[in-house]
Amino acid sequence: MGRDEGERRADGPMTSGPRAVNGSPGAPAIDKGGSRREREGIREPQRHGPIPRPTGAGASMARGLALFRLTVRDILLDRKTLVVVGLLVLMLALPGFWLRDPPSSEDHAAMMFYLMIEVILYLQFIVLYTCLLFSSSLVTSEVEDRTMVYLISRPISRLEVLVYKYAGYVVAVWSIFALAAFVNYALLSPADADGFGGNLDILAAVMIAILIGVMAWGAVFLLLASVFRNPLAPGFLYCIFWESLFPNMGGNISMATITYQLRTYVIRGISRIDEISGGDLPVHGTYSAAWAFAGSAIASAVALFLAGLALRRRDFP
Numbered sequence: 001m002g003r004d005e006g007e008r009r010a011d012g013p014m015t016s017g018p019r020a021v022n023g024s025p026g027a028p029a030i031d032k033g034g035s036r037r038e039r040e041g042i043r044e045p046q047r048h049g050p051i052p053r054p055t056g057a058g059a060s061m062a063r064g065l066a067l068f069r070l071t072v073r074d075i076l077l078d079r080k081t082l083v084v085v086g087l088l089v090l091m092l093a094l095p096g097f098w099l100r101d102p103p104s105s106e107d108h109a110a111m112m113f114y115l116m117i118e119v120i121l122y123l124q125f126i127v128l129y130t131c132l133l134f135s136s137s138l139v140t141s142e143v144e145d146r147t148m149v150y151l152i153s154r155p156i157s158r159l160e161v162l163v164y165k166y167a168g169y170v171v172a173v174w175s176i177f178a179l180a181a182f183v184n185y186a187l188l189s190p191a192d193a194d195g196f197g198g199n200l201d202i203l204a205a206v207m208i209a210i211l212i213g214v215m216a217w218g219a220v221f222l223l224l225a226s227v228f229r230n231p232l233a234p235g236f237l238y239c240i241f242w243e244s245l246f247p248n249m250g251g252n253i254s255m256a257t258i259t260y261q262l263r264t265y266v267i268r269g270i271s272r273i274d275e276i277s278g279g280d281l282p283v284h285g286t287y288s289a290a291w292a293f294a295g296s297a298i299a300s301a302v303a304l305f306l307a308g309l310a311l312r313r314r315d316f317p
Contacts, residue, residue, distance in 0.1 A: 071168025
């Protein structure tokens with residue numbers, strides 16, 4: 001027996017199996033795989049099913065509010081908004097130019113000029129066409145981006161999609177014009193006989209008239225967007241003829257226009273209008289400001305309801 005063989009016997013038999021565990025020769029190897037928590041003996045917390053998510057009315061309202069916030073943000077950050085704001089800033093030159101040589105501060109010429117800017121220039125032109133651009137895009141932008149199918153496939157009805165987007169549009173667009181109306185008022189009211197604080201009723205009437213116009217015109221243009229694939233063409237025709245030409249024709253047909261309702265609300269909604277105008281304004285409308293407001297609100301609700309019906313029957317790619 002040689003030297004090498006003796007050394008092997010002295011050291012003990014050689015094994016080709018796994019190394020002994022815990023000093024036990026020949027014991028099977030233990031798989032130490034798995035996560036670090038399992039290897040270190042740390043127990044995972046018990047999970048009691050998936051995290052609950054709002055369902056039913058809760059899910060619908062949550063998604064609707066998210067859609068409302070997204071609509072407000074998209075309108076305020078839109079390039080068209082920058083153009084509108086730039087135009088409104090340029091319009092501030094009108095009260096600035098008028099204030100270079102204002103009449104006596106003992107009369108109400110400043111407030112009459114303010115009403116001319118807000119009613120004739122803002123309401124009948126800038127607000128009208130801005131509502132056309134933004135309200136008609138509430139549907140067309142989603143169709144062009146192919147996101148309408150995604151919206152209506154969520155747990156929210158088409159009518160709810162329309163209502164939440166319409167509400168976001170009203171808040172965003174009205175905020176822009178309400179701020180512009182306030183700035184014009186702040187510039188002109190100090191030159192009036194009653195000053196800044198004495199003409200707040202005029203400011204309130206103008207603010208509410210802008211809100212009525214944004215709501216009513218927005219609902220009408222939303223209806224056009226729900227019916228036509230390109231609503232701008234019929235929308236421009238509506239603005240030019242129905243809201244710009246017909247209100248000045250007189251007769252019963254003019255009373256059916258939103259522009260006529262807005263004029264009626266502003267003129268009859270200011271109790272001091274005769275004092276401010278000196279009696280030079282013709283009597284406008286045969287009913288009160290409350291009826292003008294109610295008529296515009298009803299027109300908005302009917303147009304919005306019809307837009308929901310049209311959107312429900314429309315197929316989207």
